[in-house]
Amino acid sequence: MPDRPKAVLVERLEWGQESRLDELEQLAESAGYEVVGRFKQLRHEDPKYNIGRGKVKEIAEFVREHDADKVIFENELKPVQAFNLAGEFGVEVIDRFQLILEIFAQRARTKEAKLQVKLARLKYELPRAREMVNLAKKEERPGFRGLGKYEADKYEEMIRRKIAKIEKKLRQIERDRKLKRKHRRRLGFELVTLAGYTCAGKSTLMRRLTDEKVHVDEKMFSTLDTTTRVLNLDGHKVLLTDTVGFVDNLPHWLVESFKSTLEETAQADLVLLVVDVSEELSEIKRKLRVCHRVLDEIGVRSPVVTALNKVDLIGWEEAERKLEALQGMVSHPVIISAKTGEGIDELKERLRAVLSRYWRNVRVRLPADPRSMSVVSRLHDMGKVLDERWSEDGVELYVEVSEKVVGRIKGMIEDMGEVEVLD
Amino acid sequence: MVGVDISGRHAEEDGRYNRITACVSAEVDGFNVFSVRDVNVFVVSTPEPPNLRTLVEEVSKALNGLDKAEEFTVVAEPGEFFGEPEWRVSALLGVPFKYAETVAEREVVQMAHKLAYGVYKGVKMGLKVARSSQGSPG
Numbered sequence: 001m002p003d004r005p006k007a008v009l010v011e012r013l014e015w016g017q018e019s020r021l022d023e024l025e026q027l028a029e030s031a032g033y034e035v036v037g038r039f040k041q042l043r044h045e046d047p048k049y050n051i052g053r054g055k056v057k058e059i060a061e062f063v064r065e066h067d068a069d070k071v072i073f074e075n076e077l078k079p080v081q082a083f084n085l086a087g088e089f090g091v092e093v094i095d096r097f098q099l100i101l102e103i104f105a106q107r108a109r110t111k112e113a114k115l116q117v118k119l120a121r122l123k124y125e126l127p128r129a130r131e132m133v134n135l136a137k138k139e140e141r142p143g144f145r146g147l148g149k150y151e152a153d154k155y156e157e158m159i160r161r162k163i164a165k166i167e168k169k170l171r172q173i174e175r176d177r178k179l180k181r182k183h184r185r186r187l188g189f190e191l192v193t194l195a196g197y198t199c200a201g202k203s204t205l206m207r208r209l210t211d212e213k214v215h216v217d218e219k220m221f222s223t224l225d226t227t228t229r230v231l232n233l234d235g236h237k238v239l240l241t242d243t244v245g246f247v248d249n250l251p252h253w254l255v256e257s258f259k260s261t262l263e264e265t266a267q268a269d270l271v272l273l274v275v276d277v278s279e280e281l282s283e284i285k286r287k288l289r290v291c292h293r294v295l296d297e298i299g300v301r302s303p304v305v306t307a308l309n310k311v312d313l314i315g316w317e318e319a320e321r322k323l324e325a326l327q328g329m330v331s332h333p334v335i336i337s338a339k340t341g342e343g344i345d346e347l348k349e350r351l352r353a354v355l356s357r358y359w360r361n362v363r364v365r366l367p368a369d370p371r372s373m374s375v376v377s378r379l380h381d382m383g384k385v386l387d388e389r390w391s392e393d394g395v396e397l398y399v400e401v402s403e404k405v406v407g408r409i410k411g412m413i414e415d416m417g418e419v420e421v422l423d
Numbered sequence: 424m425v426g427v428d429i430s431g432r433h434a435e436e437d438g439r440y441n442r443i444t445a446c447v448s449a450e451v452d453g454f455n456v457f458s459v460r461d462v463n464v465f466v467v468s469t470p471e472p473p474n475l476r477t478l479v480e481e482v483s484k485a486l487n488g489l490d491k492a493e494e495f496t497v498v499a500e501p502g503e504f505f506g507e508p509e510w511r512v513s514a515l516l517g518v519p520f521k522y523a524e525t526v527a528e529r530e531v532v533q534m535a536h537k538l539a540y541g542v543y544k545g546v547k548m549g550l551k552v553a554r555s556s557q558g559s560p561g
Contacts, residue, residue, distance in 0.1 A: 288453075288525075289524045289525075292453070292454075292524060292525045292526050292529075293524075295454075295526055296526045296529055300526070303454070303455070304453070304454040304526075306453070327452070328424075328451075328452065328453060328525065329453045329524075329525050330452065330453040330454075331452045331453045331454040331455055
């Protein structure tokens with residue numbers, strides 16, 4: 001196995017601010033770095049280096065001693081700060097957002113995800129472009145190479161043109177996706193989307209619920225492309241989609257770049273929010289706050305079922321105690337373990353109960369006619385047949401179907417028989 | 424919970440400040456608003472711009488008109504109280520206070536905002552507020 005690049009993590013904290021260095025380390029490891037050092041400083045922002053000059057010297061020495069390849073800041077860096085720090089450290093300096101972009105770029109598989117990552121990178125660069133080009137003209141520094149050949153105006157204009165081009169392509173993909181969604185709805189499928197903080201276990205839960213092989217990884221953001229599978233809820237087929245996880249301090253431009261993926265969540269009939277209940281209560285609350293913020297920002301107004309996952313790591317008693325403390329922040333909570341399967345039946349029952357608001361009971365009467373056979377077969381595909389009685393005169397069926405397909409059933413039967421919506 | 428919003432923090436053309444504080448008491452969980460129990464508005468007009476002390480007083484007066492307001496946590500958008508920490512606002516109000524963090528809390532605060540803004544517009548048009556805790560004209 002080749003040596004992983006070595007990274008040093010740095011965080012500047014304001015008074016009263018909580019450290020996010022542990023999460024930054026997880027992110028760095030997910031991106032493939034070996035974290036060789038962590039530095040923290042409590043002070044106001046220094047305009048030149050972000051952190052204090054004494055700390056810069058200390059880190060520069062550490063970087064040389066440990067032969068580090070990159071320095072990663074938790075704080076957002078201005079181009080001039082990254083430029084000055086790269087000069088002092090002799091290695092590239094990036095911030096949390098650039099690190100997230102690196103991870104996204106590694107994970108993107110589909111055309112859409114790749115375009116979204118490109119768009120996010122360009123949106124990050126745009127407000128910094130002019131300053132970066134001007135700095136690159138001064139002197140060569142790691143992370144600024146190659147920019148010196150541009151004129152600031154032209155470089156900025158080039159980024160704008162690229163953004164417009166990618167946005168146009170993404171709009172087309174979004175139109176296709178909308179059509180696909182409409183088609184799935186017409187077929188009578190309810191759409192359920194998995195959402196939650198990164199590493200909460202969404203893909204494991206998807207695999208558990210659908211018995212399908214979905215890529216599962218301990219690393220953060222292992223799911224960047226959406227995956228949709230059929231989930232059978234006691235005879236009702238619904239479509240379950242796995243989406244990108246959320247993370248704290250996600251800038252607006254990044255959320256915007258992934259709009260078409262997140263749109264999948266906004267348009268769902270039900271959101272299945274996955275929460276890692278094995279963590280400290282304060283950490284669970286922090287991550288839940290992030291989920292609430294993102295779900296509110298993307299305009300989710302569908303019902304939400306909360307799966308408190310990873311009970312196998314802490315036991316039921318502790319999970320129930322935590323659930324008690326989380327009451328005001330969750331809806332329809334169910335304690336589960338996607339890994340062992342505990343609580344999965346209860347979760348399916350809860351999903352069914354919440355989704356049943358979209359379902360109608362329909363009585364269908366068909367004559368004894370060869371054409372009725374094909375209608376009966378299609379009704380079995382469209383919903384759950386609760387009762388089916390055959391007689392010499394024909395067949396009577398009681399079917400639980402999505403309200404979206406009641407009209408289609410009526411059209412399908414036309415003059416052949418009778419359709420009555422019971423509730 | 425009780426969602427709170429204050430409209431009319433800026434000076435009018437005549438230099439006065441016409442503030443409307445709206446409170447909405449609702450039953451919620453993390454993502455759903457199940458019911459709205461009660462609403463109330465407090466209207467005040469002052470020659471001075473608001474400060475933390477006056478805002479807290481006005482919110483307290485608006486809360487007084489609500490049924491069992493003291494039993495619930497008061498929630499507002501961050502920024503409503505000049506970015507003061509939750510514990511300080513809570514101490515001044517004398518009831519539990521927090522900034523909105525869940526979808527349902529934001530929705531109730533949004534209801535309060537619509538109510539406050541609607542009343543603000545109405546008052547501006549010369550309408551009299553009939554059922555409210557009417558403040559002094561200042």
